[in-house]
Amino acid sequence: xxxxxxxxxxxxxxxxxxxxxxxxxxxxxxxxxxxxxxxxxxxxxxxxxxxxxxxxxxxxxxxxxxxxxxxxxxxxxxxxxxxxxxxxxxxxxxxxxxxxxxxxxxxxxxxxxxxxxxxxxxxxxxxxxxxxxxxxxxxxxxxxxxxxxxxxxxxxxxxxxxxxxxxxxxxxxxxxxxxxxxxxxxxxxxxxxxxxxxxxxxxxxxxxxxxxxxxxxxxxxxxxxxxxxxxxxxxxxxxxxxxxx
Amino acid sequence: xxxxxxxxxxxxxxxxxxxxxxxxxxxxxxxxxxxxxxxxxxxxxxxxxxxxxxxxxxxxxxxxxxxxxxxxxxxxxxxxxxxxxxxxxxxxxxxxxxxxxxxxxxxxxxxxxxxxxxxxxxxxxxxxxxxxxxxxxxxxxxxxxxxxxxxxxxxxxxxxxxxxxxxxxxxxxxxxxxxxxxxxxxxxxxxxxxxxxxxxxxxxxxxxxxxxxxxxxxxxxxxxxxxxxxxxxxxxxxxxxxxxxxxxxxxxxxxxxxxxxxxxxxxxxxxxxxxxxxxxxxxxxxxxxxxxxxxxxxxxxxxxxxxxxxxxxxxxxxxxxx
Numbered sequence: 367x368x369x370x371x372x373x374x375x376x377x378x379x380x381x382x383x384x385x386x387x388x389x390x391x392x393x394x395x396x397x398x399x400x401x402x403x404x405x406x407x408x409x410x411x412x413x414x415x416x417x418x419x420x421x422x423x424x425x426x427x428x429x430x431x432x433x434x435x436x437x438x439x440x441x442x443x444x445x446x447x448x449x450x451x452x453x454x455x456x457x458x459x460x461x462x463x464x465x466x467x468x469x470x471x472x473x474x475x476x477x478x479x480x481x482x483x484x485x486x487x488x489x490x491x492x493x494x495x496x497x498x499x500x501x502x503x504x505x506x507x508x509x510x511x512x513x514x515x516x517x518x519x520x521x522x523x524x525x526x527x528x529x530x531x532x533x534x535x536x537x538x539x540x541x542x543x544x545x546x547x548x549x550x551x552x553x554x555x556x557x558x559x560x561x562x563x564x565x566x567x568x569x570x571x572x573x574x575x576x577x578x579x580x581x582x583x584x585x586x587x588x589x590x591x592x593x594x595x596x597x598x599x600x601x602x603x604x605x606x607x608x609x610x611x
Numbered sequence: 612x613x614x615x616x617x618x619x620x621x622x623x624x625x626x627x628x629x630x631x632x633x634x635x636x637x638x639x640x641x642x643x644x645x646x647x648x649x650x651x652x653x654x655x656x657x658x659x660x661x662x663x664x665x666x667x668x669x670x671x672x673x674x675x676x677x678x679x680x681x682x683x684x685x686x687x688x689x690x691x692x693x694x695x696x697x698x699x700x701x702x703x704x705x706x707x708x709x710x711x712x713x714x715x716x717x718x719x720x721x722x723x724x725x726x727x728x729x730x731x732x733x734x735x736x737x738x739x740x741x742x743x744x745x746x747x748x749x750x751x752x753x754x755x756x757x758x759x760x761x762x763x764x765x766x767x768x769x770x771x772x773x774x775x776x777x778x779x780x781x782x783x784x785x786x787x788x789x790x791x792x793x794x795x796x797x798x799x800x801x802x803x804x805x806x807x808x809x810x811x812x813x814x815x816x817x818x819x820x821x822x823x824x825x826x827x828x829x830x831x832x833x834x835x836x837x838x839x840x841x842x843x844x845x846x847x848x849x850x851x852x853x854x855x856x857x858x859x860x861x862x863x864x865x866x867x868x869x870x871x872x873x874x875x876x877x878x879x880x881x882x883x884x885x886x887x888x889x890x891x892x893x894x895x896x897x898x899x900x901x902x903x904x905x906x907x908x909x910x911x912x913x914x915x916x917x918x919x920x921x922x923x924x925x926x927x928x929x930x931x932x933x
Binding site for chain 2: 377379380382383385403404457458459462484485486487488489490491492493496498500501502504506508518519521522523524525527528529531532533534536541542543572573574575576577578579580581582583586587589590591592593594595598600601602603604605608610611
C-alpha cells in the first residue's frame with residue numbers, strides 16, 4: 367500500500383498569537399513550528415498500516431525551505447520519503463491543487479491529512495484534493511482499517527458516528543482516535559537526515575481568497591466571583607444578568 | 612445571481628444550526644438584493660421543508676432519490692454544485708457541521724470558488740466580499756476576502772442566531788444527475804445518541820477536567836448537564852486518559868465550540884483549552900485553585916472544590932426550576 371500524508375507546518379500549540387503590520391500578518395517572531403498535531407495522527411496511522419514491509423509512506427508539504435525541519439520531524443517519526451512543493455501556501459485551494467498535481471500520476475492508494483490545521487482550522491485540503499482528483503473523500507474520521515482493497519471508516523457526526531466503507535483510492539482527514547501519535551526515537555531521528563526530501567515546483571492556479579486582516583477576540587471583563595456556598599446566586603445571575611438559562 | 616443554502620437533514624428533520632444557516636443566507640441575499648433558494652437532499656416531509664420559508668427561503672429544491680437517502684459526500688457535493696449552476700447562484704452557504712466540512716471544499720473546487728469556513732459574521736458590504744472566520748483555533752479571527760466570482764461560506768453554529776423572516780416558499784423537485792463514480796462511499800451503520808445534546812450545536816455546555824479525579828465521578832457532571840439541557844465536554848488530559856470519549860474533547864486539538872454558556876469544572880485553563888472555548892458567550896469557572904488561569908477569561912467564577920460546589924449547584928438549579 368502506498369500512502370501519501372499531507373503535513374502542515376504550524377505554530378506550536380502553546381504559541382501566543384499576535385499580529386504585525388497593522389494586523390495584516392501573523393507575527394512569526396519567536397514562534398516554534400511543529401508538525402500539525404492532527405497530521406501527526408494521520409502519519410502515525412499511515413506508518414502502522416505499512417509497517418513490516420506492507421507499503422510506503424510519503425509525506426508532502428507545501429511551503430518554503432523554512433519548513434524543512436518540520437518535514438524532517440515527520441521523516442523521523444517514520445515516513446519513508448518526503449516531498450516539498452516549493453511555494454508559500456496561499457490558501458487551502460492553492461495547497462490542495464499542488465498536492466493533487468503531485469499525486470495524480472503517482473498511484474497512491476490512500477491520501478491522508480489531519481482533520482484541520484491548528485492555524486487556519488480549515489479542514490479544506492482533504493476534500494479539495496479528493497475533488498481535484500475526482501476520488502471519494504471522507505472528512506473527520508475516527509477510525510481507519512483495511513480488509514484487502516476495502517477500507518472501513520468511522521466518521522464523526524453530530525452526536526454520534528457513521529460507519530462507512532470505500533473501495534479504491536480515497537482521501538480522508540484524520541481526527542483523534544485514528545492512531546496514537548508516534549514519538550520519534552533516536553534511530554528515527556538519525557535516519558531522517560538521510561531520507562529523500564524532494565523539492566518540486568508549484569503549479570499556477572487562480573487566486574480565490576486572501577486574508578486581509580486579523581483580529582483577536584475582545585478581552586472579557588473581570589471575573590465576578592461568587593462564594594462557594596452561594597451557588598443559588600450563580601444560578602440567579604446566569605438567569606437574570608447573563609440571560610443564558 | 613442568487614444565494615443557495617444547503618439544508619442538512621438528520622433523520623428527516625432540520626436542526627437549529629440549519630435554520631441559522633438559512634437566516635444567515637437570507638441576510639446575504641438581502642445584502643445582494645436577490646432571492647434565497649434552499650436545497651435539501653434526502654427524505655424530508657413537505658411540512659418540514661415548509662419550515663424553511665419561515666427564515667426567508669423563497670424556493671426549496673427537494674432532492675429525494677434512493678441513492679442519496681444517506682450521506683454520500685461526493686455525490687451530495689455534485690448535486691449542490693449542479694443546483695448552484697442551474698439556479699445561477701454565485702454564493703453557496705452551508706452549516707460548518709461535520710458533513711458541511713466535507714462538502715464545502717468540494718463544492719468550492721467545482722465552482723472555482725473561494726471558501727470561508729468557520730464564518731462568524733456576515734460578509735462586509737464595502738465592495739470587498741470579506742468574511743470574518745475563526746483562526747488559530749479560537750485565538751484569533753481572520754478576515755478572508757473571497758476574490759473569486761463564486762463564493763462558498765460555511766457558517767459556524769451559534770454564531771449568527773436564528774432570525775425569522777416569513778416568506779412564501781415554493782417547493783420544487785430537483786432532478787439530480789448522479790454519476791456512479793460519485794457513489795464510492797457506502798454507509799454501513801449510523802450510531803446517534805438521540806437522548807443527548809450534540810456538542811458542536813449545543814447552546815449550553817458543562818465541561819470537566821482532571822479536577823474530577825476519575826471517570827467514576829462524572830455522574831454529577833451529567834446530572835448538571837441534563838438539568839440544564841446541556842451537552843457534556845472535557846479537557847484533553849481527560850480524553851487522553853480515556854475517562855471520556857475523544858468526541859467530548861474541546862480545545863485546540865479537539866473541537867472548538869461557541870455556546871451561549873460554558874461551565875468549566877476542575878479545568879485549570881491551559882492556553883490550548885482556552886483556544887477552543889474562548890468564543891463562548893458566557894464562561895463560568897469552578898476551580899479550587901484561585902490562581903487557575905481560567906479565572907482570567909471567565910465571566911463568573913466560584914473558588915471551591917468541585918465535589919462540594921457541583922452538588923450544591925445542582926440543588927440550586929433544581930430549586931430555580933421549581
